[in-house]
Amino acid sequence: MLLKVASDWLHRTNKLERTWLLAKIEFKLRYYENKLGLFWALLKPVMDIVIYYIAFKIILKSDIPAFASYLFIGLIFWIFFTEGCGGSIQILQTKKYLYEYSNMNKLEIYISTLLSNSIGFFFNTTMFFLFYLFLEPESKPIGINAFYLLPLFFNLFLLSLGIALILSNVYVIAKDITQIWQVFINFLFFLSPIFYKLTVYRQSLPGLDYLNPVAGLIINARRTILENQPPEWQLFYFDFGYAILFFLIGIILLNRLGSKAAEKL
Amino acid sequence: MEKNIALIAKNIGKTFVITEDSHNTVKHRLFNLFNPPRRKKVEALKNVSLDVNKGECIGLIGRNGCGKSTLVKVLAGVYPTDTGYLKINGSTMLMNLGVGMSHELTARENIYVSASVLGLKIKEVDVIFDKIVDFAELKEFVDTKIKYFSSGMVARLGFSIAVNAGADIMFLDEIFAVGDMKFQEKAVKVFESSWIAGKTVILVSHSMFTVERYCKRTAYMKNGELVFFGETSKAVELYKKDNQ
Structure with missing residues (x-):
């Protein structure tokens, strides 16, 4: 019964199609407008990996096995998180043209932007698997547990959506949130286990793997893929x-503050 | 709720809080720490109630600053109401000199995005795509970003999308000022043939000729209040009296 109602709704409405259309256009605007194009989406994590590899493996002599792959997973999760949250702070301003002339649901704008980021995530993950399987000298065979990447990604998506909702709606009444977030995200980067050895991270900062919502995702992604x-x-x-908590807070803020975006921004 | 009602508003009110003197720079803020900017409340809408039936063309008249545009934005669901009850039955589209379009996108992309926002599926947009482009007279510029368009071209495109895609409830704010004379004639023709027949339209205009011609019922506003809502001839009479 419920399924029938849902499928009827899907056939009648154009919401899904519209969200995908907006995501595709967003993706195109982001990558095809520049000279490097889509190449940049692939080049960005590779360059980050090279930088951290030099710093931590070559200079600081980190003893983490398969360090490049270890970094790779951490970075693709981190890049999605920061681009999804930080890149969406001004979304109600830049995408004003979508809602100031109609009663379109603003949540669709967020979902489409994150979907466009997901295309980048998908490319990066594919690159990672190719790298891990064919280039990584210390790779182990990938097992069935790698499928946990799907719920982990869903978790990352929902988390980024929730925080993007909170930040962009606070932006409606306090523009300073952009600067504050930049400092905060820098702090969070160094408090996430992106290039640290997990045992050292947990010893030095006990409990932070639970306090930092991105840390657990990165830790679990590595466990499922690299360690099967x-x-x-x-x-x-x-x-x-x-x-879920951040998403719910975000929805409340969208209803309270976001509804005034058309008149305040 | 009755099925043939497109829109119901009961006692809706809207107040804007305006800061009179904003301290934009850090220096200004520091020197004025104990002198916060003065706030002023402007009551843009006071207890407005009205209902619009499906397929009806309603006029909305009043002098500048009386709250017409605010009312239209509230009824279209773009602005939230402060008080009262509002029920919108269907998708809405607010149109003044243009509809929502991104200047970073090409005409083609804007057509798909805008039509999609108005509730059309991609396949439905495919069908009317050529019609939209032809009507806007922009065949050679379909894949050009609209930031390179002249203001007239942008307006024509917006109008053409609105004409051919259309939402369930259309709010038209002084739309006959779009384009050159040739385009205006075309616009009026389309307006008569496709919007008056079948669509729910709320028409904001200073042209009494237009309102009298298309609207059976008209709302007349003054200082944020709905003074009269009913027969067009009476509303026009009141408006003319106010202008004397």
Whole structure:
């Protein structure tokens, strides 16, 4: 019964099509407008990896096995998170043309922007697997646990959506949020286990893997792909809890503050 | 709710808070720490109630600054109301000199995005795409970004999308000022043939000729209040009296 109602709704409305159309256009605007084009989307994580590899492997002599792949996973999760949140702070201003002339639901604008980021994530993940399988000298075979990447990505998507909603709606009444977020994200970057060894990270900053919502995602992604183990379940549920909480706060703010975006921005 | 009602508004009110003296620079802010900017409340809409039936063409008249544009934005669901009850039955489109378009996108992309925002599926847009382009007289510029268009070209494109895609409820704010004379004639023709028949239209205009010609019922506003809502001839009479 419920399924029938849902499928009827999907056939009648154009919401899904519209969200995908906006995502595609967003993706095109972001990458095809520049000289490097889509190449840049692929080049960005590779360049980051090279920088951190030199700093941590060559200079600081980190003893993490398969370090380049270890970094790669951490960075593709981190890049999605920062682009999804930071890139969406001014979304209600830049995408004003979509809602100031009609009663379109603003949530669709957010979802389409994050979908466009997901296309980048998909490219990066494909690159990672190619790298890991064919170039990484210390690679192990990828097992069934790698499929946990899907729920982990969904978690990352929901978390980024929630935080993007919060930031962009606060932006309606306080523009300074852009600068504050830049400082905060810099702080969070160094408090996330992107290039640290996990045991060192947990010893030095106990409890932070639970406090930092991105840390658990990165830790679990590595466990499932590089070590072929199921995720740490407690951390897994904790991170889903964060994502749902932020999403709910974001929706409340969208209704309270976002509804005034057309007149305030 | 009755099925043939497109829009119901009961006692809706809207107040804007305006800061009179904003301290934009850090220096200005520091020197005025204990002297916060003065705030003023402007009551743009006071207890407005009206209902619009499906397929009806309603006129909205009043002098400049009486709250017409605010009312239209509230009824279209773009602005939230402060008080009262508002029920919108269907998709809305607000149109003044243009509809929502991004200057970073090409005409083709804008057509797909705007039509999609108005509720059309991609296949439906495919069908009317050529019609939109031909009507806007922009065949050679379909794949040009509209930031390179003249203002007239942008307006024509917006008008053409609105004409051919259309939402369930259309709010038209002084739309007959678009384009050159030839385009205006065409616009009026389309307006008569496709919008008056079948679509719900709220027409904001200073041209009494237009309002009297198309609207059976008209709302007359003054200082944020709906003074009269009913027969067009009476509303026009009141408006003319106010202008004397």
